[in-house]
Amino acid sequence: MGNKRKLKKVYPIEENCISCRYCEVACTMVHSKSKDPLKAYKLENLLPRATVEVKGAVSLSVMCRHCKHPFCFDSCISGAIQVGEKGQVYLDEEKCVGCWNCVLVCPFGAAHPYITEEKGHSFKCDLCKDRGFPACVEACPNRALVYDFER
Amino acid sequence: MKYVIVGNSAAAVGCITGIRKVDRESPITVISYESSCYSKPMIADVLVDIPEDKLIYRDEDFFKSNNVELVLGHRAVEINTDSKVVVLDSEETVPYDKLLISTGAKPFIPPISGVDKKGVFTFTELSSALSFKNYIKENGLEEVVIVGSGFIGLEVAYFLAKLGIKVTVVELLERALARAIDKKGSEIVEKLLREEGVEFIFKDSVSEILGDEKVSGVKLGSGRVLKAGAVVVAVGVRPNTELAQTAGVKVNLGIETDDHMETSVKDIFASGDCVECLDVTDGKKKPLPLFPLAFEQGFVAGLNMAGKRMKYLGGLPLNSLKFLPVPVLNAGIVNPPDSSYEVLVNDRFDDKGFYRKAVIKDSNLVGFVAVGQIDRVGILTNLIRQKIDVSEFKERLIELDFGLVDLPQWWREEKLKNDKTAYKDWRAV
Ligand SMILES: Cc1cc2nc3c(=O)[nH]c(=O)nc-3n(C[C@H](O)[C@H](O)[C@H](O)COP(=O)(O)OP(=O)(O)OC[C@H]3O[C@@H](n4cnc5c(N)ncnc54)[C@H](O)[C@@H]3O)c2cc1C
Ligand code: SF4
Numbered sequence: 251m252g253n254k255r256k257l258k259k260v261y262p263i264e265e266n267c268i269s270c271r272y273c274e275v276a277c278t279m280v281h282s283k284s285k286d287p288l289k290a291y292k293l294e295n296l297l298p299r300a301t302v303e304v305k306g307a308v309s310l311s312v313m314c315r316h317c318k319h320p321f322c323f324d325s326c327i328s329g330a331i332q333v334g335e336k337g338q339v340y341l342d343e344e345k346c347v348g349c350w351n352c353v354l355v356c357p358f359g360a361a362h363p364y365i366t367e368e369k370g371h372s373f374k375c376d377l378c379k380d381r382g383f384p385a386c387v388e389a390c391p392n393r394a395l396v397y398d399f400e401r
Numbered sequence: 402m403k404y405v406i407v408g409n410s411a412a413a414v415g416c417i418t419g420i421r422k423v424d425r426e427s428p429i430t431v432i433s434y435e436s437s438c439y440s441k442p443m444i445a446d447v448l449v450d451i452p453e454d455k456l457i458y459r460d461e462d463f464f465k466s467n468n469v470e471l472v473l474g475h476r477a478v479e480i481n482t483d484s485k486v487v488v489l490d491s492e493e494t495v496p497y498d499k500l501l502i503s504t505g506a507k508p509f510i511p512p513i514s515g516v517d518k519k520g521v522f523t524f525t526e527l528s529s530a531l532s533f534k535n536y537i538k539e540n541g542l543e544e545v546v547i548v549g550s551g552f553i554g555l556e557v558a559y560f561l562a563k564l565g566i567k568v569t570v571v572e573l574l575e576r577a578l579a580r581a582i583d584k585k586g587s588e589i590v591e592k593l594l595r596e597e598g599v600e601f602i603f604k605d606s607v608s609e610i611l612g613d614e615k616v617s618g619v620k621l622g623s624g625r626v627l628k629a630g631a632v633v634v635a636v637g638v639r640p641n642t643e644l645a646q647t648a649g650v651k652v653n654l655g656i657e658t659d660d661h662m663e664t665s666v667k668d669i670f671a672s673g674d675c676v677e678c679l680d681v682t683d684g685k686k687k688p689l690p691l692f693p694l695a696f697e698q699g700f701v702a703g704l705n706m707a708g709k710r711m712k713y714l715g716g717l718p719l720n721s722l723k724f725l726p727v728p729v730l731n732a733g734i735v736n737p738p739d740s741s742y743e744v745l746v747n748d749r750f751d752d753k754g755f756y757r758k759a760v761i762k763d764s765n766l767v768g769f770v771a772v773g774q775i776d777r778v779g780i781l782t783n784l785i786r787q788k789i790d791v792s793e794f795k796e797r798l799i800e801l802d803f804g805l806v807d808l809p810q811w812w813r814e815e816k817l818k819n820d821k822t823a824y825k826d827w828r829a830v
């Protein structure tokens with residue numbers, strides 16, 4: 251049989267979320283050049299990879315689930331989406347050609363389009379691979395995000 | 402165990418991925434007459450001079466690290482099921498224990514008189530795209546006629562217009578992409594293309610290609626004559642079943658396969674554009690020549706070839722118009738055939754640049770169109786696949802902020818907390 255996965259990923263806890271959007275801010279910031287929250291939004295026009303969804307009293311922060319059988323991987327025409335050793339699903343923004351197939355098929359809405367005048371690319375949660383620990387989890391003041399082994 | 406795959410594209414790569422989930426050792430041989438594993442949906446980009454290595458879908462490393470032997474530049478001409486070998490055009494034979502046929506699709510060429518003239522092109526292979534590009538350059542073409550307004554035809558038209566060539570698209574039906582998208586979607590696409598300089602002629606067809614040896618123009622059914630240095634025939638593709646037929650495999654509109662992607666002949670599997678795919682929106686089997694489906698079918702075939710029993714649970718028609726500055730996405734049934742379907746529309750294209758439409762049947766979402774703003778529409782695609790009852794929240798389906806919070810809580814609990822994200826859980830319908 252193939253490799254057993256031992257993957258840690260981020261789980262949203264709906265009961266604890268108060269839609270403060272700190273996770274979104276932290277995500278945008280760590281993926282920015284300036285590493286400054288304001289500049290990241292206003293100058294670099296970046297968007298967060300986690301989306302806080304709100305409806306009445308319910309809210310939760312949704313990011314990539316790093317699926318065992320990722321639809322996004324199946325549908326990627328450029329080979330930009332690759333699966334890492336433990337099952338992390340990575341999107342290489344340089345290789346992406348902006349065909350939006352991953353956006354069209356991700357059941358969680360976790361692959362996002364970055365559409366520019368010229369042509370864009372998609373982006374998604376990379377589990378903060380360059381950082382080691384997910385910034386969103388660190389930023390959450392309410393334990394509404396947990397970084398844990400896959401259940 | 403010896404695996405052999407004929408074809409070296411989406412379905413083949415899916416198959417290699419599937420086999421290697423189960424069997425890390427046994428050798429795999431991939432046969433293709435083309436020279437690399439490039440991405441077909443990207444070949445139109447060569448017209449605007451994208452470097453060829455950008456088109457590579459899986460590089461040599463992929464094949465090496467998966468212990469795949471590549472036999473490139475050779476056509477498989479016959480399958481001998483008694484001796485279990487694939488015969489190549491070089492007369493060499495390649496023995497198999499399990500075989501995948503993933504020979505893709507061939508362009509359909511309607512019987513137009515003069516279609517064999519120099520300057521008539523199809524557009525489904527890198528080599529044909531490149532020779533078309535050379536022909537344009539060598540002959541300094543100024544006018545091109547495209548026959549058919551499907552995805553491929555429009556993409557070629559768009560890129561040609563970008564190059565400053567006068568392009569006319571001739572379409573038999575009354576609008577562009579008529580089979581793939583709804584009326585409003587067509588209007589938007591036509592408008593965007595017209596802005597680039599593309600011209601459309603609807604409800605007409607090319608009846609004759611004019612010129613001595615080389616194309617010099619076309620004559621339409623209506624009698625109209627257009628000047629043209631080249632004609633691109635893009636009226637659709639048909640499953641490429643030639644090789645399969647030499648094995649006596651059952652073929653209808655495409656190669657017939659069972660739930661496990663096995664053909665009517667034991668140990669021969671088939672996937673991708675060459676097969677008939679189960680469409681989950683209507684339960685019918687039909688050719689659905691789409692990249693993600695080809696990959697998935699190949700993946701499931703690979704699992705089964707390696708001994709893991711897994712059913713292919715079907716796919717749905719879905720498409721993204723990737724070349725336009727405004728994204729145009731659609732999935733499932735977008736042109737409801739009768740009044741038993743409910744249609745919801747959120748059209749703000751003129752003032753806000755977006756358009757959403759949802760098609761509902763018996764409490765289930767069965768299709769949608771999203772133009773302009775497309776973030777997170779995959780949630781809708783998933784609703785179609787999983788046939789979740791949407792009646793409680795259906796008016797939310799066409800809102801831009803529609804999300805998982807709108808879905809029933811049990812769904813979030815099951816999918817996010819228990820994190821069931823394996824093949825079966827998702828493809829289940
Ligand atoms: C211009 C263009 C744009 C497209 N855009 C999109 C898009 O945006 N989205 C989308 O979902 N789909 C798109 N498609 C369709 C998509 O490319 C196909 O669905 C997909 O490539 C199918 O993969 P496949 O593996 O079944 O076969 P193919 O990609 O058709 O590959 C067939 C393979 O078989 C080999 N082969 C065939 N016969 C033999 C033989 N006898 N011996 C040896 N080798 C053989 C060929 O060399 C090739 O490697 C597009 C197609 C084209 C042409
Ligand atoms: S982007 Fe979506 S489909 Fe891809 S791994 Fe993440 S959750 Fe799964």
Ligand code: SF4
Pocket residue numbers: 322325326327328329330331341345346347348349350351352353371372
């Ligand atoms: S948008 Fe980019 S990452 Fe997504 S499927 Fe297309 S090429 Fe792959």
